[in-house]
């Protein structure tokens with residue numbers, strides 16, 4: 380079995396892992412990032428890049444280049460909840476450079492970060508490398524076992540960071556305990572082609588216990604058919620014809636192309652979870668992003684939160700990792716910094732799940748929660764936009780750019 384040694388090994392190259400790897404490498408910390416897939420081209424990734432993440436791009440000096448990638452701009456978020464139309468986010472008052480959410484395929488976002496991270500000699504991204512277990516010595520995690528196309532690989536590291544998402548193998552193997560807050564829904568995820576005369580907007584439809592959201596991805600619609608938790612088998616038993624018929628009833632303009640869903644292989648089940656680790660760390664190990672706290676898709680804030688975790692973790696860890704002085708207290712500071720924003724955001728998601736998603740899936744009329752109606756008052760209406768766009772505790776990049784020879788050469 381091959382074995383390599385680094386300072387920080389990150390399992391998972393989603394928003395949390397990629398951003399953490401980039402910032403640490405940029406600050407001079409040798410990093411290996413393991414990603415089990417061969418590329419980022421999966422269609423089940425969220426597409427929202429929030430103003431706070433765009434502000435980080437500005438702080439990194441990358442904003443102009445980033446905004447050259449194809450994206451669309453969302454300046455206000457509103458929802459029809461039963462009889463109420465509720466504006467959830469006005470962004471025009473935000474104290475940031477981009478007063479909008481950029482809708483961009485997540486693989487473009489991740490490829491962009493990876494491209495910049497690779498300019499640093501301290502950065503090593505291994506694709507098709509799946510973390511399968513932890514290496515533990517005397518009660519301390521000292522690295523991960525990984526499966527690669529070339530065989531088994533041991534990556535030994537001063538610190539291992541689990542960024543492997545809501546089904547994290549790292550948190551499982553570390554035996555970290557989590558509290559499950561429940562989610563009333565799962566999502567069936569599929570594509571339909573988009574035609575020139577289709578509307579350009581994201582389409583949402585709630586009716587008679589059924590719910591569909593269709594995201595405009597230029598040449599196709601990414602469709603999320605929301606079902607009550609654990610009922611995917613029931614939907615499948617009812618048959619593909621019935622499934623197509625239901626989609627057609629909810630989005631009649633798609634009827635001319637429903638035969639594109641010609642097998643269940645075209646429909647992926649995404650299970651939704653909301654949970655949070657009690658302790659995000661152990662000696663030698665830290666979890667951040669969904670690996671520490673699985674987020675619901677509600678509000679589309681999970682990516683934002685994962686990126687903010689990564690920035691906070693890099694701010695706290697970079698110097699101690701470079702000096703070899705990171706202790707369990709250093710890891711504890713990351714949780715202390717990020718736990719409150721996570722708790723608050725998950726609490727909001729659960730309130731919305733209980734007031735909107737659960738009644739809607741139960742065939743009842745959903746109602747806007749009182750606090751949402753209150754926030755429509757002119758004096759208060761800036762608050763939800765700010766929370767949605769920036770999060771509860773926006774992070775800023777404090778890590779230095781000190782390992783830049785390759786970068787300077789490229790420039």
Ligand SMILES: Cc1cc2nc3c(=O)[nH]c(=O)nc-3n(C[C@H](O)[C@H](O)[C@H](O)COP(=O)(O)OP(=O)(O)OC[C@H]3O[C@@H](n4cnc5c(N)ncnc54)[C@H](O)[C@@H]3O)c2cc1C
Nearest residue numbers: 391393394395415425510544668669676679680681682685
């Ligand atoms: C249906 C659905 C829709 C959503 N839509 C949105 C949205 O529009 N906007 C939004 O902000 N949030 C959305 N979310 C939430 C969002 O996806 C997550 O909160 C966010 O992706 C968390 O980022 P992460 O980097 O922690 O984990 P992930 O994005 O899950 O990334 C984990 C990475 O680790 C890799 N990996 C997993 N296991 C291993 C392993 N053993 N070894 C190596 N690599 C591994 C994975 O391939 C992946 O690349 C949605 C969630 C769901 C369920």
